[in-house]
Amino acid sequence: MVNQRSKILSIALTFCFILVSSRLFYWQIIKGPELKEKAQNQAYKLEKIIPERGEIYSSDNFPLVLNQTIYQLSIYKPNLKNSLDEVIDKIDQVYPDFKLENNISIDKFKNNSNQKWITFNSYFSDNQKKQLEIPGLEFQTIAKRYYPENLMAKDLLGIISKDYQGSQVGYGGLEAFYQKQLKGKTGFVWAPQDATGKTILNKKSWSSESVNGRNIFTSINRSAQFYVEKLLKEGIDKYSADSGSITIMEPKTGAIIAMSSLTSSSSATISSIRNPAISDLFEPGSIFKPIIVSMALDAKAINTNYICTQCNRPNVIGKYFISNWDNELHPDSSLQDIIKNSDNIGMSHIIAKLGTKNFLNYYQKLGLSQKTGIDLQGEAKPSLKTEWPEIDLATASFGQGIVVTQINMLQAFNTIANNGILVKPKVVNYFTEGDKIIKNKNQTETKIFSDQTIKDMKSILKYAVENGVVSQFKPKNLEVCAKSGTAQIAIGGEYTDSKTIASYIGFSPCENPKFTMIVTINNPKTSPWGSSTAAPIWYELASKLNDLL
Amino acid sequence: MLNKPFFLILFILIACQILFSFYYSSEIINQNNSINKNQSSLQSLKIANQELKKQFTSLTSLSQIQTLINQKNYINLKETLNLQN
Numbered sequence: 333m334v335n336q337r338s339k340i341l342s343i344a345l346t347f348c349f350i351l352v353s354s355r356l357f358y359w360q361i362i363k364g365p366e367l368k369e370k371a372q373n374q375a376y377k378l379e380k381i382i383p384e385r386g387e388i389y390s391s392d393n394f395p396l397v398l399n400q401t402i403y404q405l406s407i408y409k410p411n412l413k414n415s416l417d418e419v420i421d422k423i424d425q426v427y428p429d430f431k432l433e434n435n436i437s438i439d440k441f442k443n444n445s446n447q448k449w450i451t452f453n454s455y456f457s458d459n460q461k462k463q464l465e466i467p468g469l470e471f472q473t474i475a476k477r478y479y480p481e482n483l484m485a486k487d488l489l490g491i492i493s494k495d496y497q498g499s500q501v502g503y504g505g506l507e508a509f510y511q512k513q514l515k516g517k518t519g520f521v522w523a524p525q526d527a528t529g530k531t532i533l534n535k536k537s538w539s540s541e542s543v544n545g546r547n548i549f550t551s552i553n554r555s556a557q558f559y560v561e562k563l564l565k566e567g568i569d570k571y572s573a574d575s576g577s578i579t580i581m582e583p584k585t586g587a588i589i590a591m592s593s594l595t596s597s598s599s600a601t602i603s604s605i606r607n608p609a610i611s612d613l614f615e616p617g618s619i620f621k622p623i624i625v626s627m628a629l630d631a632k633a634i635n636t637n638y639i640c641t642q643c644n645r646p647n648v649i650g651k652y653f654i655s656n657w658d659n660e661l662h663p664d665s666s667l668q669d670i671i672k673n674s675d676n677i678g679m680s681h682i683i684a685k686l687g688t689k690n691f692l693n694y695y696q697k698l699g700l701s702q703k704t705g706i707d708l709q710g711e712a713k714p715s716l717k718t719e720w721p722e723i724d725l726a727t728a729s730f731g732q733g734i735v736v737t738q739i740n741m742l743q744a745f746n747t748i749a750n751n752g753i754l755v756k757p758k759v760v761n762y763f764t765e766g767d768k769i770i771k772n773k774n775q776t777e778t779k780i781f782s783d784q785t786i787k788d789m790k791s792i793l794k795y796a797v798e799n800g801v802v803s804q805f806k807p808k809n810l811e812v813c814a815k816s817g818t819a820q821i822a823i824g825g826e827y828t829d830s831k832t833i834a835s836y837i838g839f840s841p842c843e844n845p846k847f848t849m850i851v852t853i854n855n856p857k858t859s860p861w862g863s864s865t866a867a868p869i870w871y872e873l874a875s876k877l878n879d880l881l
Numbered sequence: 882m883l884n885k886p887f888f889l890i891l892f893i894l895i896a897c898q899i900l901f902s903f904y905y906s907s908e909i910i911n912q913n914n915s916i917n918k919n920q921s922s923l924q925s926l927k928i929a930n931q932e933l934k935k936q937f938t939s940l941t942s943l944s945q946i947q948t949l950i951n952q953k954n955y956i957n958l959k960e961t962l963n964l965q966n
Binding site: 395399459478484530531532558 | 909
């Protein structure tokens with residue numbers, strides 16, 4: 333009987349053992365890989381390591397853009413250990429004006445018992461966050477940009493915002509142009525996590541290092557930029573203009589020393605994305621005349637002894653009359669006087685001698701029909717007509733009927749300052765990645781005008797400055813080669829005298845210049861002329877730059 | 882007779898295995914704790930560095946200096962930078 337029972341027991345045990353073993357075999361061997369994968373997916377997670385975005389510095393290594401970690405506060409009612417009023421009072425002690433800033437949302441949150449969670453639009457520093465380690469308060473980390481010089485060079489720097497995936501992306505200026513260099517390389521960690529969500533590194537973990545974005549070191553001279561913005565703002569207010577732009581370039585390298593565009597305080601909306609100095613097309617007007625004379629001298633269409641024998645009457649082309657801006661006539665003008673008097677009639681005869689083919693050839697070589705390639709996002713491409721009737725060629729001689737950006741005009745004029753060599757404008761000198769210094773790509777230089785042409789042109793410009801109406805603004809210690817311009821604005825296909833673009837462009841000193849600068853004032857109402865609005869600003873800045881550079 | 886040393890060795894091996902796994906897992910936990918601690922102190926240092934940079938640059942920026950000039954008052958800047966003169 334006992335034997336019988338022990339037999340049954342051993343059979344039952346053996347059966348159970350086989351049952352358990354077969355079940356184990358099923359889960360561990362047959363289903364094993366699948367379960368292992370599921371377990372790994374539950375325990376392991378792929379974590380992104382967000383790199384730090386690169387910072388942007390001025391030429392004196394002062395940061396124009398820094399990174400800043402700030403915190404956004406949320407309150408979760410069920411986790412509060414003290415009353416909501418006490419917690420809000422505590423927050424207000426740490427963050428002054430918190431209640432004032434958020435009074436509406438605080439009241440709603442207090443009175444609505446169904447609302448458990450609230451996020452405030454107030455941002456806290458790390459120090460403030462540390463003082464608010466209270467149950468029920470949650471802080472979300474937010475990476476932001478900090479601008480030590482406030483709005484300085486804002487349209488040149490650009491801004492950052494988030495794209496549809498929530499990643500930081502630059503818009504406008506340097507932030508967008510150098511997005512790839514600034515953003516760095518995202519790192520990844522594939523590792524299990526514990527119950528609190530913390531990553532546990534083990535032998536099976538896998539990771540790739542993140543690489544922080546490169547820091548950008550620009551050629552922007554902080555002091556020059558400061559004065560440019562100050563004097564431009566004062567100028568726009570003084571001349572009751574709509575807006576204005578100033579760009580300063582280093583003649584030999586094309587490095588941008590300062591660049592700013594401002595609108596009048598009455599319509600003061602400073603866009604951080606659009607930079608009018610590179611994105612707005614305008615008719616340059618008389619500041620284009622020295623370029624035409626350089627072309628004509630270089631092509632040997634005229635020489636320095638040129639006398640305008642037909643300057644005693646308006647130039648008649650078909651049904652059109654070319655006359656001077658002041659309706660005066662300057663018979664038998666020399667080349668120097670044509671520039672000094674800004675003589676449209678004389679210029680129309682010079683361009684006729686140059687011819688359309690030569691004009692277009694130089695125009696393209698000077699990069700006036702294309703983008704300069706400056707390292708800023710948002711540069712506009714100027715358009716160039718395909719048909720050139722005689723009247724269009726004549727008006728082009730005094731900068732009407734052609735459109736360029738301010739940076740195009742500065743690049744072309746800088747060729748005279750830089751001994752006939754065209755250089756590409758650039759803002760960034762070099763990058764740093766850790767301890768490594770990476771130089772910005774060297775640019776190609778193209779010789780456009782001969783040395784003799786430049787020598788003659790500098791002498792003409794110097795004469796025009798010293799004997800023209802602008803000489804009253806010129807400080808005695810400053811040697812300047814420059815030209816003023818006033819372009820009428822075409823409204824509805826017709827030019828109007830009521831709206832003008834007043835400009836002044838030039839470099840100083842004439843030999844081995846330290847800078848080339850252009851000042852453009854849009855629609856000045858106190859006086860329409862470049863010589864009485866843009867020129868005074870130019871000379872005041874030139875005087876400052878003479879000390880700074 | 883043979884069973885006794887066999888079970889003894891088996892018991893020692895199992896005990897060693899248990900001890901090793903305890904040691905190994907505690908080592909992993911310690912290392913991970915240390916990584917987490919270092920990571921958070923690195924993060925704190927980075928943020929502290931950011932704050933210092935921010936404070937220094939906001940005090941020495943041209944816009945701040947211009948404000949002080951307008952106020953005809955350099956005292957704040959001198960005190961913060963601990964200048965002698």
